[in-house]
Amino acid sequence: MGWFAIVLLIGLILFWLVRLASFRGTRLEWLGAALMVGLAGYAWQGSPMLEGRPTVAARDIPAEGTADLDENLTDPGMGTAGHWLVMAEALNRRGDHESAAHAVWNGIETDPENADLWVGYGNALLLHGDGQMNPAAQLAFERAAQLDPEHPGPPFFIGLALAQAGQYEDAAQVWRALLERTPEDAPYRADLENRLLGISRALGRPVMPEGEDETAEGGEAPSS
Numbered sequence: 001m002g003w004f005a006i007v008l009l010i011g012l013i014l015f016w017l018v019r020l021a022s023f024r025g026t027r028l029e030w031l032g033a034a035l036m037v038g039l040a041g042y043a044w045q046g047s048p049m050l051e052g053r054p055t056v057a058a059r060d061i062p063a064e065g066t067a068d069l070d071e072n073l074t075d076p077g078m079g080t081a082g083h084w085l086v087m088a089e090a091l092n093r094r095g096d097h098e099s100a101a102h103a104v105w106n107g108i109e110t111d112p113e114n115a116d117l118w119v120g121y122g123n124a125l126l127l128h129g130d131g132q133m134n135p136a137a138q139l140a141f142e143r144a145a146q147l148d149p150e151h152p153g154p155p156f157f158i159g160l161a162l163a164q165a166g167q168y169e170d171a172a173q174v175w176r177a178l179l180e181r182t183p184e185d186a187p188y189r190a191d192l193e194n195r196l197l198g199i200s201r202a203l204g205r206p207v208m209p210e211g212e213d214e215t216a217e218g219g220e221a222p223s224s
Contacts, residue, residue, distance in 0.1 A: 081107050085120045097128035118144035119153030126157055133161035152178060152188060163199065172199045172207040180209050 084107030091100035101124035107117045122140030129137065141154035155178040162171035175196050182189050193208070200207045 081111050081114050081117050083107070085116060088120050088124055092124060092127055097124050100124040101128060113147055115144045115148035115151045116153070118147065119151060119157070122154070123157055126161060131161065131164040133158070133165070137161075150181070152182065152186070156188065156192065159195075163195070168199045168202050172196060172203070175199075176207060176209050 084103050088100040088103045091097070091103060101121060104117055104121040104124055107114070108121060111117060118140050122137045122144065125134060125137035125140060126132075137157075141158055144151055145154040155174050159171045159174035159178070162168075162174065175192060179189070179192050179196065182192065196208050
């Protein structure tokens, strides 16, 4: 079907130029040569025999292991700010990270000193960028860290972006420092330990802080 459409289109172009635009002689030869070169290029680079099939943009697929962590790294039960965080989490789960970022920004405009909102904003921007750190997300996490230096969100997501970029050594350093100050009963501690174990396997050596168990099972891949 693809070849038929191409040949038909070329035929219509030539008919229009010859009959209606009075293309003759050398000009027509050059035009024909150009069309043939284009056709050859399409045959080489394209896939005219394959059926058309819509694809899903990578940024529309939630980065595994990020959207689900808002409830552990932030406190969604705090009034208006919690409303925006819960809305953003729902949008992130649907893959609509741009709308999630807009939702959290609405909360920031009314409560700019809220570290949880800045973490949620950075997370949405990180997801919108396919899990790769970008200047806007970086600034959001830095702002959250300024407002609350003990907040686990900024180092967690910065480490996640480093791991997804393949910078396992740097990710391990950030997460190791976070784990050392994380309470034993923190809801995100087990996930953090598993991610460090995943990096240990990727690097082929232990990266957990001294005194931590390196034999635990179930660690996730470092890029998750």
